[in-house]
Amino acid sequence: xxxxxxxxxxxxxxxxxxxxxxxxxxxxxxxxxxxxxxxxxxxxxxxxxxxxxxxxxxxxxxxxxxxxxxxxxxxxxxxxxxxxxxxxxxxxxxxxxxxxxxxxxxxxxxxxxxxxxxxxxxxxxxxxxxxxxxxxxxxxxxxxxxxxxxxxxxxxxxxxxxxxx
Ligand SMILES: O=P(O)(O)OC[C@H]1O[C@H](OP(=O)(O)OP(=O)(O)O)[C@H](O)[C@@H]1O
Ligand SMILES: Nc1nc2[nH]cnc2c(=O)[nH]1
Ligand SMILES: [Mg+2]
Numbered sequence: 001x002x003x004x005x006x007x008x009x010x011x012x013x014x015x016x017x018x019x020x021x022x023x024x025x026x027x028x029x030x031x032x033x034x035x036x037x038x039x040x041x042x043x044x045x046x047x048x049x050x051x052x053x054x055x056x057x058x059x060x061x062x063x064x065x066x067x068x069x070x071x072x073x074x075x076x077x078x079x080x081x082x083x084x085x086x087x088x089x090x091x092x093x094x095x096x097x098x099x100x101x102x103x104x105x106x107x108x109x110x111x112x113x114x115x116x117x118x119x120x121x122x123x124x125x126x127x128x129x130x131x132x133x134x135x136x137x138x139x140x141x142x143x144x145x146x147x148x149x150x151x152x153x154x155x156x157x158x159x160x161x162x163x164x165x
Pocket of ligand 3: 043
């Protein structure tokens, strides 16, 4: 998404669908490992990392804590609140897996790639601008779409498509 435009379309994802999509990601990654450790990009990467780690039997999980968005808009500068541990950076040659929920512009992924150039980068969803930054993903979503994750959603009344009841 660009800084100026608000997303036009919505792609809401349920817990069931997200679990299925994360499992699909794990299936795709299962032939590419074994991976020694996962680096999870918080916070969006936390749930997919947990599911992928369970499926692939990875026990070493570190985080890189990055803030890049506020209220649907990318912030001027990405802020790294916590970096990858040196012990994990030193595993780099032994196949590191970086996991996030999505790539949008690709700026977050680019920053992590600079730190871990040899790691395999995986996301559940990818928008076209960020896609070149990702090695493995499950579903492509158009650039003008905002993805709503299950932890962002709740049940509410939906008016009928053709107008008021
Ligand atoms: O490809 P980009 O345009 O850089 O955007 C992708 C990043 O944006 C979101 O994180 P966000 O900073 O919103 O924080 P969160 O993970 O804590 O929700 C998402 O989880 C990715 O990490
Ligand atoms: N939840 C959510 N966060 C994002 N960060 C960048 N793009 C998106 C998106 O489409 N959905
Ligand atoms: Mg994130």
